[in-house]
Amino acid sequence: MTENFEKDEFSGTQTTGHEWDGIKELDTPMPRWWLWTMYATIIWAIGYWIIMPAWPMVSSFTKGVIGYSSRGSLEQALADASAAHATDRAALVTMELSAVKDDARTYQYALQGGKSAFAVNCSQCHGSGAQGAPGFPNLNDDDWLWGGSVDKIYETVKYGIRSDHDETRLGEMPAFLDDELLTRPEISDVADYVLSLSQSNSDADAVARGKTVFVEECASCHGDKATGLREFGAPNLTDAIWFYGGDKKTIVRTISKGRANVMPAWVDRLDDSTIRQMTLFVHSLGGGE
Ligand code: HEC
Ligand code: HEC
Known part of the structure; x- marks a missing residue:
């Protein structure tokens, strides 16, 4: 066959016989090293399919002869770290x-x-x-x-x-309004009293009324000095460190609805x-x- 194809006179390479408008295609072979590299990768791939998990099948996959799995290797690494x-x-x-x-x-x-x-x-x-x-x-x-x-x-x-x-651990801040233990004005007063413990408060009358409410309703959990009692998880109310919030609105909300975070x-x-x-x-x- 090949003898029918002419040799290109400049490069000395065989042509393929294709010709377009006087331009002829040379039949330059792949370099040897390139071909051998490709054959090597094919052989490598076949070896890899045999040794390692590779082909998906209907309900499983080919496991490979050495039984490797990435999950198994992670488990091993975790076990080593733990040991x-x-x-x-x-x-x-x-x-x-x-x-x-x-x-x-x-x-x-x-x-x-x-x-x-x-x-x-x-x-x-x-x-x-x-x-x-x-x-x-x-x-x-x-x-x-x-x-x-x-x-x-x-x-x-x-x-x-x-x-x-x-x-x-148990202990709860009761809902004084929802459970009708105190009225809204009483709650406002006792909130003013609570505020007065950690900052200056202008409404002295409200603070005085609030103090009475506190002694009756709150001191049992928060302590006589309002510094908190750990057996109930009742916070210190004198330290200006607030758990739920120290503005009057939040304090009124705390007293009215209660609090019981988990x-x-x-x-x-x-x-x-x-x-x-x-x-x-x-x-x-x-x-x-
Ligand atoms: C039965 C015990 C108990 C009683 C009575 C009680 N408290 Fe409490 N109070 C708590 C507990 C417990 C918390 C913390 C709630 C939580 O951890 O979710 C709390 C939280 C608070 C907070 C939130 C503090 C913050 O840092 O945000 C305020 C304010 C407060 N109480 C005021 C009062 C007032 C005022 C009264 C009385 C009207 C009162 N408490 C009565 C147990 C009580
Ligand atoms: C779902 C939310 C949540 C997660 C998750 C959580 N906590 Fe808490 N933790 C809270 C709440 C709410 C309180 C306050 C309870 C109360 O009102 O007394 C608290 C209170 C505490 C306290 C008590 C503080 C004190 O003043 O006595 C400690 C200590 C604590 N947590 C440690 C941890 C640790 C450690 C973890 C992780 C293992 C953790 N918490 C995970 C919500 C959470």
Whole structure:
């Protein structure tokens, strides 16, 4: 066949026999190295199909002879990481929580782990810097509703506040208007009294009337001096640190409708070492007692 095709006189290459308006196509062969590379990739691909998971089938896929799976390799990596921490974790769960601080290595392990566990589990409500938001307490300050020792924080995180766990912390701010415990004017007066505890207030008469209401209706939970009682989670009302808000409108709303925000219980969701890590992390934020 080829002898029918003429040779191009300039390049010395065979032509393909195609010709368009006097322009002839040369039949230049692929370079050898290129061809061999391509054959090698084909052989590689076939080998790969045999060894690794490759072809989709109707309900499954070809698994490959070495049984590799990316899920399996992730599981292995997680198991390795977990095994590497086993010693630290064992130390953390057996130690008295208050003693962990004296063991530099375990404490460091707890803080690092607690920081990332906090970001995953707690930051949605408490903020990424644990700074809180209205209705969600700031965990950096030393103003604690339920107590800021490691043991108190541990209990709070484990069982939650008004959560669905049997051991949950309980205590509620009643709805004084909705439940007809106080009238609107009484609520306005007692709100003025509450405000007067942390800032100057001009309406002395309202404050005086409000004080009477406070002593009768509020002191049992918030304390005679309104500095709060931790057994009920009742906030200190004298410190100008507000949980729900410290303008008169918000205070009136709090007293009228009540408040009962929920902090979930974590004991059934996370393992003890993670809860301990988060507890120590929160305690380390600056307000720990
Ligand atoms: C669904 C929202 C939510 C999530 C998630 C959440 N919290 Fe809370 N947390 C709250 C609320 C609301 C309160 C305040 C409860 C109250 O009114 O007393 C609270 C209170 C607390 C307190 C008590 C503060 C004090 O002053 O005594 C601690 C400690 C705390 N949370 C830690 C955590 C940790 C650690 C996590 C993550 C494991 C977490 N919280 C996740 C909503 C949440
Ligand atoms: C049965 C106990 C109880 C009684 C009685 C009670 N409180 Fe409370 N109060 C609480 C609790 C608990 C909270 C916190 C609610 C929460 O954590 O969601 C609270 C919260 C508040 C807050 C919100 C503070 C903030 O930082 O935003 C104000 C204001 C307040 N109470 C005022 C009063 C006044 C005024 C009275 C009396 C009319 C009163 N409380 C009576 C338990 C009580």
